[in-house]
Amino acid sequence: KAGVTQTPRYLIKTRGQQVTLSCSPISGHRSVSWYQQTPGQGLQFLFEYFSETQRNKGNFPGRFSGRQFSNSRSEMNVSTLELGDSALYLCASSLDTPYNEQFFGPGTRLTVL
Amino acid sequence: ELKVEQNPLFLSMQEEKNYTIYCNYSTTSDRLYWYRQDPGKSLESLFVLLSNGAVKQEGRLMASLDTKARLSTLHITAAVHDLSATYFCAVDRGANAGGTSYGKLTFGQGTILTVHP
Numbered sequence: 001k002a003g004v005t006q007t008p009r010y011l012i013k014t015r016g017q018q019v020t021l022s023c024s025p026i027s028g029h030r031s032v033s034w035y036q037q038t039p040g041q042g043l044q045f046l047f048e049y050f051s052e053t054q055r056n057k058g059n060f061p062g063r064f065s066g067r068q069f070s071n072s073r074s075e076m077n078v079s080t081l082e083l084g085d086s087a088l089y090l091c092a093s094s095l096d097t098p099y100n101e102q103f104f105g106p107g108t109r110l111t112v113l
Numbered sequence: 114e115l116k117v118e119q120n121p122l123f124l125s126m127q128e129e130k131n132y133t134i135y136c137n138y139s140t141t142s143d144r145l146y147w148y149r150q151d152p153g154k155s156l157e158s159l160f161v162l163l164s165n166g167a168v169k170q171e172g173r174l175m176a177s178l179d180t181k182a183r184l185s186t187l188h189i190t191a192a193v194h195d196l197s198a199t200y201f202c203a204v205d206r207g208a209n210a211g212g213t214s215y216g217k218l219t220f221g222q223g224t225i226l227t228v229h230p
Contacts, residue, residue, distance in 0.1 A: 033216040042223065043201065048216025056215035090155060094216065099144050099163055099205070102218060104156040 002027065004093050004105035012111045018079040021108045025072050025093030032074040033102060034066060037088040046089075049074050050096060078110075086112045115140045117204050119221035126192045126228050134224045136185040136202035144205040145185045146218065147176050149198045156201065160187075192228045199223045 005024045013019050025032050034046040045058040049068035066076040072093075078085055088109050092102035116139040126132050136145070144163055148156040160169045162178035162185060169176050173196065175188045185202055203218040 031216050033218075043203075043218075043220040045217045045219070050216070056217050058217070092156075092216075096216075099161065101146060101158060101161045102216075103158060104148075106155045 004091060004103055006089075006091050006105040006108050008108060009106060010109045010111075012113065013081050014113050015081055015083060017081050018077060019081060019110060020075055020077045021089055021091075021110075023074045023076075023091030023093075023105060025074070025091075026103055029093035029095055029103075030072050031094045031096040032068060032072065033092045033094070034074070034076050035090045035092065036060075037090060037107070038086075043090075046076065081112045083112050086110060115142070115204060115206060115219045117202060117219050117221040119200075119202055119224050122222055122224055124224055124226045126189070126226065128193055128228055128230055129191050131191065132189050134187040134189075134200055134202075134226075136187070136221055138183050138185075138204045138219075140183075140206065141180075142183075142204045142206050143178075143180050145178050146203045146205070147185075147187055148201045148203065150201065150223070151198050159200075189226070192226075194228045194230065197226055197228045199225050 007022045031050045033048040035043050037043045048056040052068045063079045068074045088107045090107045091105045094102045118137045147159040150156050160176040165180040167178045173190045178185045201220050201223045203220045206214045
């Protein structure tokens, strides 16, 4: 069974640009969550999507947005990039059973110059 | 707001020694997860603990959950170099805790484990 895939794996952008990251969940998983990982703040929850609906959102500015498609694939977008957005962005999928075991993709390493 | 704290944050161990990583969380939850992350890699699921008193073991790692104390432990037995990694605990509030976390795991800071010969 294929795992969670994320593209691209690495990105370099400059301040003010925007970026779109993509995530394909494990087949059959309908819940997709996104996290930002930085050395200073650790792992922080961005948002979660289920059946094309955002069900939960973390404490990030509106520059961070996402969406989910009917095949459960998800994208997240960051507009007007800032230096502090440099991070590893991780996507995780789950079956949305009563418990929430999440399976993580390899991540997208975003560097903002 | 749910807070999750791990200690120690750094752990330097000798091979064949035993040690324990602690994970404390601030609000009611009966769902706790342990993950491993190797440098530059993603998170690998190690254990899912779903009830008070739950104990899971895999190889040299054993995890337990005490929901009354809001504490989970990850015990390492006879460490080997291959266990060197960063270990995270994560908590999911869940409906039973009066919240609906919908895909949100709250992570501890991580414990960087280094095993020396």
